[in-house]
Amino acid sequence: MLILSNEEIEKVLTMEVCLEALEQAYQQLADGTAVNSPRADIVVPTADAQAYYAFKSMAGVVPRAGVAALRLNSDILTWPRLGGVQRRVKLPAAPGSRWVGLVLLFSTSTGEPLSIFPDGVLQRMRVGATNGLAAKYLSREDAHIVGLLGSGWQAGAQLLAFCAVRPIQAVRVFSPNPEHCRQFAEEMSRILERPVYPCDTPTSAVQDADILASATNAVEPVIRREWLGKGVHVSCIKKQEATEEIFLHSNLAVLHSLEMIQQENYLPRGEAGAIPETRRGWWSQVTQHELSGKPLYDLAAVVAGKAPRRAGREQITLFMNNIGLGIQFAAVGARIYELAKENGLGKEIPTDWFLQAVHP
Amino acid sequence: MLILSNEEIEKVLTMEVCLEALEQAYQQLADGTAVNSPRADIVVPTADAQAYYAFKSMAGVVPRAGVAALRLNSDILTWPRLGGVQRRVKLPAAPGSRWVGLVLLFSTSTGEPLSIFPDGVLQRMRVGATNGLAAKYLSREDAHIVGLLGSGWQAGAQLLAFCAVRPIQAVRVFSPNPEHCRQFAEEMSRILERPVYPCDTPTSAVQDADILASATNAVEPVIRREWLGKGVHVSCIKKQEATEEIFLHSNLAVLHSLEMIQQENYLPRGEAGAIPETRRGWWSQVTQHELSGKPLYDLAAVVAGKAPRRAGREQITLFMNNIGLGIQFAAVGARIYELAKENGLGKEIPTDWFLQAVHP
Numbered sequence: 001m002l003i004l005s006n007e008e009i010e011k012v013l014t015m016e017v018c019l020e021a022l023e024q025a026y027q028q029l030a031d032g033t034a035v036n037s038p039r040a041d042i043v044v045p046t047a048d049a050q051a052y053y054a055f056k057s058m059a060g061v062v063p064r065a066g067v068a069a070l071r072l073n074s075d076i077l078t079w080p081r082l083g084g085v086q087r088r089v090k091l092p093a094a095p096g097s098r099w100v101g102l103v104l105l106f107s108t109s110t111g112e113p114l115s116i117f118p119d120g121v122l123q124r125m126r127v128g129a130t131n132g133l134a135a136k137y138l139s140r141e142d143a144h145i146v147g148l149l150g151s152g153w154q155a156g157a158q159l160l161a162f163c164a165v166r167p168i169q170a171v172r173v174f175s176p177n178p179e180h181c182r183q184f185a186e187e188m189s190r191i192l193e194r195p196v197y198p199c200d201t202p203t204s205a206v207q208d209a210d211i212l213a214s215a216t217n218a219v220e221p222v223i224r225r226e227w228l229g230k231g232v233h234v235s236c237i238k239k240q241e242a243t244e245e246i247f248l249h250s251n252l253a254v255l256h257s258l259e260m261i262q263q264e265n266y267l268p269r270g271e272a273g274a275i276p277e278t279r280r281g282w283w284s285q286v287t288q289h290e291l292s293g294k295p296l297y298d299l300a301a302v303v304a305g306k307a308p309r310r311a312g313r314e315q316i317t318l319f320m321n322n323i324g325l326g327i328q329f330a331a332v333g334a335r336i337y338e339l340a341k342e343n344g345l346g347k348e349i350p351t352d353w354f355l356q357a358v359h360p
Numbered sequence: 361m362l363i364l365s366n367e368e369i370e371k372v373l374t375m376e377v378c379l380e381a382l383e384q385a386y387q388q389l390a391d392g393t394a395v396n397s398p399r400a401d402i403v404v405p406t407a408d409a410q411a412y413y414a415f416k417s418m419a420g421v422v423p424r425a426g427v428a429a430l431r432l433n434s435d436i437l438t439w440p441r442l443g444g445v446q447r448r449v450k451l452p453a454a455p456g457s458r459w460v461g462l463v464l465l466f467s468t469s470t471g472e473p474l475s476i477f478p479d480g481v482l483q484r485m486r487v488g489a490t491n492g493l494a495a496k497y498l499s500r501e502d503a504h505i506v507g508l509l510g511s512g513w514q515a516g517a518q519l520l521a522f523c524a525v526r527p528i529q530a531v532r533v534f535s536p537n538p539e540h541c542r543q544f545a546e547e548m549s550r551i552l553e554r555p556v557y558p559c560d561t562p563t564s565a566v567q568d569a570d571i572l573a574s575a576t577n578a579v580e581p582v583i584r585r586e587w588l589g590k591g592v593h594v595s596c597i598k599k600q601e602a603t604e605e606i607f608l609h610s611n612l613a614v615l616h617s618l619e620m621i622q623q624e625n626y627l628p629r630g631e632a633g634a635i636p637e638t639r640r641g642w643w644s645q646v647t648q649h650e651l652s653g654k655p656l657y658d659l660a661a662v663v664a665g666k667a668p669r670r671a672g673r674e675q676i677t678l679f680m681n682n683i684g685l686g687i688q689f690a691a692v693g694a695r696i697y698e699l700a701k702e703n704g705l706g707k708e709i710p711t712d713w714f715l716q717a718v719h720p
Contacts (some may be wrong), residue, residue, distance in 0.1 A: 068593070120719060353365070359450050
């Protein structure tokens with residue numbers, strides 16, 4: 001069994017590899033051969049009741065890639081207000097101030113475990129590629145300006161993905177932390193080899209953008225209706241970043257996964273009734289199909305050509321990335337595993353340690 | 361992180377340890393502090409369409425034990441007819457003819473992974489202890505004869521558990537394979553230090569038993585109404601082993617988990633519509649509460665004293681073990697981990713391999 005690190009995964013997982021693997025996976029999801037399990041969340045108060053312990057898992061099987069994947073997170077969660085907005089913040093409580101998220105890969109022909117690795121790099125790239133694929137089918141073909149809200153861990157991968165699918169010429173970015181925003185802009189200019197401008201206000205960042213993207217840890221809306229010009233593609237990494245008004249105002253609204261529309265981040269269980277991000281606000285009405293019959297499509301259907309794509313330069317399109325899917329970790333994980341093997345990366349430990357001569 | 365083998369777990373996990381850990385876990389489940397996630401199943405046809413690949417996972421958090429657990433199985437499944445009854449058979453398709461089932465333990469205070477080990481020994485012991493706890497509260501206090509159907513991997517742990525909670529003097533066992541049945545009886549006589557008699561027919565095995573137990577891999581009923589004498593406690597490791605008639609005839613019926621009553625073994629997903637064990641027969645009516653208002657209680661409620669227990673010598677009681685729960689793996693896993701550490705068992709690999717300096 002192959003143990004990989006985030007650093008090793010970074011060496012082999014390009015945005016192009018990730019986009020290609022996901023595009024195939026969505027085709028297979030749409031034709032019914034790739035299958036997800038529902039995400040399972042448990043949230044309980046920590047011993048000191050100052051935070052929550054959250055255990056999250058999701059699984060997916062992509063038979064054509066020969067791989068099943070389980071992705072799990074074992075987190076200490078808090079929801080502070082920062083920059084006037086309530087955010088989800090994971091505390092690095094593991095030794096050495098670390099976080100805990102893992103992907104386990106299994107062979108669908110023998111059942112055996114193939115690999116285990118941290119989920120961070122894959123998670124960032126798969127979120128980027130998901131929103132990138134949406135932009136590929138929903139944004140104007142000649143989209144060249146990105147207005148970005150957020151300069152955190154996810155924001156960079158969003159830009160990598162947009163640049164891989166569209167002829168992006170410039171990016172304008174705003175975040176509540178000006179110094180961090182400036183550093184991010186500098187670093188991403190270098191990586192993308194095109195200008196990334198830090199902005200003082202969200203409005204100046206999103207003005208006249210072809211792609212208006214948010215990549216925040218906010219659990220309440222950050223995008224405003226008045227920012228939406230003709231032909232813009234709005235891209236959210238969380239559905240909570242948008243509003244009902246934007247959803248209704250858009251000409252074409254696509255959700256990452258309709259199959260998981262009932263699944264919420266950190267649904268309260270046990271004593272955890274006080275968790276601030278739950279089934280509330282406008283979203284609860286969407287999930288109950290109560291919003292005036294406005295259609296909402298699935299990304300897999302869009303990729304597979306079973307749902308509408310952008311029709312004309314004037315349409316306002318909206319993509320909301322509501323949840324991760326197990327098949328994303330299986331499809332991209334399978335490619336990581338292959339490429340790591342080809343490149344001799346990682347540490348091998350005996351697969352036999354994880355097999356058994358008895359069965360339940 | 362500690363890697364343990366089934367052999368090492370066998371050294372520390374006695375039935376007494378398992379019963380005690382589970383009894384505490386059910387108390388905490390009943391008071392809402394221990395929390396399960398729903399079990400997630402994915403079943404897809406294998407490449408040759410001769411079998412199914414099944415990926416199963418369940419999680420549970422037991423904060424007072426400081427542990428979260430994930431249990432997963434990565435199986436190749438078939439459903440042949442053997443001995444006139446349709447059974448679920450897992451093929452040992454992994455290298456060296458092995459099966460794949462794993463338990464991962466995490467700390468609820470730091471999130472870090474603590475241990476990973478195969479699930480086989482724990483699975484067998486936790487099923488035994490679950491039915492043992494049911495027998496502790498539902499069978500006659502002086503129950504001394506067990507009639508057992510099945511002589512497979514699960515059957516021995518059932519006997520260990522009954523002998524731990526009741527003054528069992530003798531066991532009579534039937535299985536469709538007489539030679540295997542004889543060997544099982546011989547081995548269990550030695551282990552239990554009391555007589556275990558192999559029987560030629562199921563009827564001769566169950567006659568006049570205080571505890572009528574089935575421990576089979578059958579996916580259709582194996583227990584008959586006419587076998588049930590006054591005062592018997594009927595114990596199933598699968599709900600499918602019983603019938604609607606037995607359920608209605610019993611004076612007190614208890615299910616392992618009412619919370620998971622809607623969860624089924626291997627619900628068909630994707631192309632797997634032909635799977636023979638699904639939501640069918642009498643059970644589908646129980647899950648829809650359509651069976652004439654007959655009450656059905658939860659084992660945790662029985663253990664916590666929130667549901668009825670046996671009332672008098674003449675009652676016929678029924679326990680059906682419908683599904684495994686994540687908290688069982690957390691509670692018993694926590695004890696295994698402690699005892700393995702105390703006894704210096706297992707292989708340590710760097711926890712750092714499973715931590716990350718970034719977070720999604």
